Amino acid sequence: MAREWTGIQQFPLATQTKLLEILGTLKEKSRGSLTILVMGKGGVGKSSTVNSILGERVVAVSAFQSDVPRPVMASRERSGFTLNIIDTPGIVEGGYVNDQALQLIKRFLLNKTIDVLLYVDRLDSYRVDNLDKQIVKAITESFGKEIWRKAVVVLSHAQLTPPDCLSYDDFFARRSEAVLKVIDSGARLKRHELQDDSIPVVLVENSSRCSKNDNGEKILPNGTVWIPKVVETITKVATNESQSILVDQKLIDGPNANDRGKKFIPLILGFQYFFVIKQLQKWIENDIAKAPKSSWE
Numbered sequence: 001m002a003r004e005w006t007g008i009q010q011f012p013l014a015t016q017t018k019l020l021e022i023l024g025t026l027k028e029k030s031r032g033s034l035t036i037l038v039m040g041k042g043g044v045g046k047s048s049t050v051n052s053i054l055g056e057r058v059v060a061v062s063a064f065q066s067d068v069p070r071p072v073m074a075s076r077e078r079s080g081f082t083l084n085i086i087d088t089p090g091i092v093e094g095g096y097v098n099d100q101a102l103q104l105i106k107r108f109l110l111n112k113t114i115d116v117l118l119y120v121d122r123l124d125s126y127r128v129d130n131l132d133k134q135i136v137k138a139i140t141e142s143f144g145k146e147i148w149r150k151a152v153v154v155l156s157h158a159q160l161t162p163p164d165c166l167s168y169d170d171f172f173a174r175r176s177e178a179v180l181k182v183i184d185s186g187a188r189l190k191r192h193e194l195q196d197d198s199i200p201v202v203l204v205e206n207s208s209r210c211s212k213n214d215n216g217e218k219i220l221p222n223g224t225v226w227i228p229k230v231v232e233t234i235t236k237v238a239t240n241e242s243q244s245i246l247v248d249q250k251l252i253d254g255p256n257a258n259d260r261g262k263k264f265i266p267l268i269l270g271f272q273y274f275f276v277i278k279q280l281q282k283w284i285e286n287d288i289a290k291a292p293k294s295s296w297e
């Protein structure tokens, strides 16, 4: 099913070597495949990031109405290792989380196992708002809180000059902090639930105008060679101590779908006892009292 990952040859040799090394470590840990789910608002660069990582134009990208209407999975194989990346449409419409879009994504994911969630937003935004929180909440309600232990935050449009004489790294730190905070509150995560370290944040610059180093590798303003860095972070999260997320019917039906009615059972039983059984008893007792005594009595 998976196609040969030819896109890897598009990368400069130095990047290829690093990527193959990372995949090698995964195989050492006897991981034969990796499934990455990409989510976030529309137009933030989800599809572009998928293409950048694979080194191929596998999903459509456009500046306007950039979203594919349904999820798409790209599978690529390289020396016995399979990389699956699932690109999804943005789940926001008219300022709200679109439940139908979310449902479509969940159904697409049925019986798949998510090893890593890439939560994509832009580096060059200056604020987070309630909508971001709603998206995080929707993801959490769909896949459970545990999904955030398998998450990497990706900030696109990373080739920028920070305003107000902030250094690049300071700007990155502030933007990361803001996004992580909204995730914490939207997912209602408590510090200890993230274990020792919080969700890693990586930078991405999908533009063809991204600067390059002497080896021809794409670099950020702070010099980071970002493609290997992103893939390395993904594999770290994939192999951390937390379980991957299996999307089964139970998860799709929502938490406690089966239990939802259960709390009413004692109430219903109580109701039956007082209003049905008691009444019946009363009638029977009345009948007995009213019944003419038989002669043998």
Ligand code: GDP
Pocket (backbone or CB within 6 Å): 041, 042, 043, 044, 045, 046, 047, 048, 049, 060, 061, 062, 063, 064, 066, 067, 090, 156, 157, 158, 204, 205, 206, 207
């Ligand atoms: P999606 O809706 O989240 O899948 O976003 P797309 O990947 O379709 O990107 C939306 C628009 O933003 C397209 O015009 C992309 O070319 C552009 N874009 C995406 N990522 C970047 C980036 O890192 N830098 C720049 N400069 N443009 C980007």
Ligand code: MG
Pocket (backbone or CB within 6 Å): 043, 046, 047, 048, 060, 061, 066, 067, 068, 087, 088, 089
């Ligand atoms: Mg897209």
